[in-house]
Amino acid sequence: MHPSDGTLRRSLDEPVAVDAVHREHVATCARCAGRIQRMSADAASLRVMLASPEPVVDLPAARARLARAETATAGGAVHHLPKTVRTRRTVASRVFAGLAVAGVASVLLVATGGAQDFLNLFQPSQLAAVPVSAADVRSLAGLTSYGTVGGGSSITFLPEPDAATAGAAAGLSAPVVASLPAGAPAAPRFAVVSGGIVTFTFNAELARAAAARAGGQLPAMPAGLDGSTLSVSIAPAVVVSYGVDPGALLHGGGVPTGEAFIVVATRTPTVTSTGVTVRQLEDYLLSVPGIPAGVASEIRAIGNPAQTIPVPIPVDLGSGSTVMINGARGLLIGDSTGLGSAVIWQHNGVVHAVAGTLTTNEALGVARSTR
Amino acid sequence: MVESSALQALGTQRLTDLSRPASEVGVRPTSFDRLFDEEYARVAAIARRVLGDPAAAEDVAQEVFFDLHRRFGDNPGAKAAAWARTAAAHTALNEIRTNRRRAAREERFGAELSPAVDPQAEVEASETNRAVRAALVRIPRRQATVLALRYSGLSYAEMASALGIGVNQVGTRLRRAEARLRKEVGDAPV
Numbered sequence: 001m002h003p004s005d006g007t008l009r010r011s012l013d014e015p016v017a018v019d020a021v022h023r024e025h026v027a028t029c030a031r032c033a034g035r036i037q038r039m040s041a042d043a044a045s046l047r048v049m050l051a052s053p054e055p056v057v058d059l060p061a062a063r064a065r066l067a068r069a070e071t072a073t074a075g076g077a078v079h080h081l082p083k084t085v086r087t088r089r090t091v092a093s094r095v096f097a098g099l100a101v102a103g104v105a106s107v108l109l110v111a112t113g114g115a116q117d118f119l120n121l122f123q124p125s126q127l128a129a130v131p132v133s134a135a136d137v138r139s140l141a142g143l144t145s146y147g148t149v150g151g152g153s154s155i156t157f158l159p160e161p162d163a164a165t166a167g168a169a170a171g172l173s174a175p176v177v178a179s180l181p182a183g184a185p186a187a188p189r190f191a192v193v194s195g196g197i198v199t200f201t202f203n204a205e206l207a208r209a210a211a212a213r214a215g216g217q218l219p220a221m222p223a224g225l226d227g228s229t230l231s232v233s234i235a236p237a238v239v240v241s242y243g244v245d246p247g248a249l250l251h252g253g254g255v256p257t258g259e260a261f262i263v264v265a266t267r268t269p270t271v272t273s274t275g276v277t278v279r280q281l282e283d284y285l286l287s288v289p290g291i292p293a294g295v296a297s298e299i300r301a302i303g304n305p306a307q308t309i310p311v312p313i314p315v316d317l318g319s320g321s322t323v324m325i326n327g328a329r330g331l332l333i334g335d336s337t338g339l340g341s342a343v344i345w346q347h348n349g350v351v352h353a354v355a356g357t358l359t360t361n362e363a364l365g366v367a368r369s370t371r
Numbered sequence: 372m373v374e375s376s377a378l379q380a381l382g383t384q385r386l387t388d389l390s391r392p393a394s395e396v397g398v399r400p401t402s403f404d405r406l407f408d409e410e411y412a413r414v415a416a417i418a419r420r421v422l423g424d425p426a427a428a429e430d431v432a433q434e435v436f437f438d439l440h441r442r443f444g445d446n447p448g449a450k451a452a453a454w455a456r457t458a459a460a461h462t463a464l465n466e467i468r469t470n471r472r473r474a475a476r477e478e479r480f481g482a483e484l485s486p487a488v489d490p491q492a493e494v495e496a497s498e499t500n501r502a503v504r505a506a507l508v509r510i511p512r513r514q515a516t517v518l519a520l521r522y523s524g525l526s527y528a529e530m531a532s533a534l535g536i537g538v539n540q541v542g543t544r545l546r547r548a549e550a551r552l553r554k555e556v557g558d559a560p561v
Contacts, residue, residue: 009549014527042549047501049556050420057412066407069437115463132444179526272554324409361416365524 001025002032009039014179015186044183051359057321146207146288149200152216156194159247166190170236172350175265177240179369181362184259185243193208193266201229202281207288216289225284228275237266244356261356261363263370268349325352325367332360343367401445407436410452414459417523419516421507423500431462453533460519467508506555514548521545525533 003011003022010016011026024031160166161172169192180186204218204226211218239246243260273281286296322344325331330345341363342355354367382441396540435458438445447454507515513534520530530545532539 005546009546010527010542030483039546042553046549047522057415060413062411066433066436182522324414361524369526
């Protein structure tokens, strides 16, 4: 018996919600395959038709605006909500093209523990956006020349046949996306990024040379800083990908032609240090020559580096906004064009991330339906 | 007893500085505050999907939460999120209808009746965009609503809750709505 239109339609968006009998039928029935094809084409077409520029919602401003309206009403004023003033901000939201690259890169750095990134030297239990320019990123990357980095090369990427195998290999359940964006490919790939320990050892001699290249002098070093080592222990990460083969991408191929995104889960990295505390090293590195004052100020303002991970958001391309993902506070980075968006959040000791060629709303939908 | 009363008062105190999260100003957030934080972006997104205009969508989101707070108070209950999502779609659809009436008035009496219209935005809005939004208000309201919800990223369970129907009915309604809107818009390239 052929499944109903409703069941077939749902199978496009939420394949795991459709029972096995129907899935097996559809896999072998040419008529149902044709029906699904038409539905899929309609969904893809409507997705384009209903697309529109998407703002990054400024929640504090929205709260304040509502408060003003409520105050005005409470004071006896006629109920009239002020209309939004069209500003450059609205227009600018359309110019977020390219943010995907930065957003995805940020997420992957956090989720997989990119070895050379200074910003991973913290133990995150919260997330905070740090606006950075491309020049800022280069300056921060230069911090690695103040010491030696080790251990990152042992991190590997291994495809896995299914969710169970991937989950078993990583030691945590593979994320399951209950609600796919309309028109997104239904069948995911699975992979595991191995864990490892990445170290950064501060070296006074290298640091003096790096400072000289940056045109300045090192500030006075606290006792114990020279030779102190930070060790970042990175747990294995499960990567579930839709419409893209991350393994092929890593080897320079497999560039997706349609909608593509990944969902990553990994246990929160932990940081240990010898010689000085994480906070002391952060304070010192943020005061060395060449570090942009604005970025240093932003990172310092975040507070305890053992509690919060700074996520770099390129100011030229967009901004991050705080979002709630099933009760957990997270960061949303992205644009409305579908060129790219990312959401990252942490809950119960697991960092989750969604990133890909999605609108911000689709990325939020995927994130909120991920279990 | 005094402590209990104080806690109760604190628990029902509205956040006076709404520009900051409740926890940051030492006030216990109400259910409404939490709902606002969790749902505002989603409600704006639903309206945007209908209107195709982020600024107008924010206006709708403000109207929805203003109305929700006025109707249900600080503790709006478990179904408030579903209410807000449906209200976003309905309010946005009404907005299109209102604008169409306004546009008709302008044709008759001149543009001075509508100073809020942004000429630049009007120019930017594509014919296709306008045709799709016009088609949305020609199809049955419940079909337009399910499209707005789905293409804003709601799951089938969330749509069922917002629409007050069984989850097994959602796919059928969505499929009919998609076919109807495609028919209304025609096969013109978009």
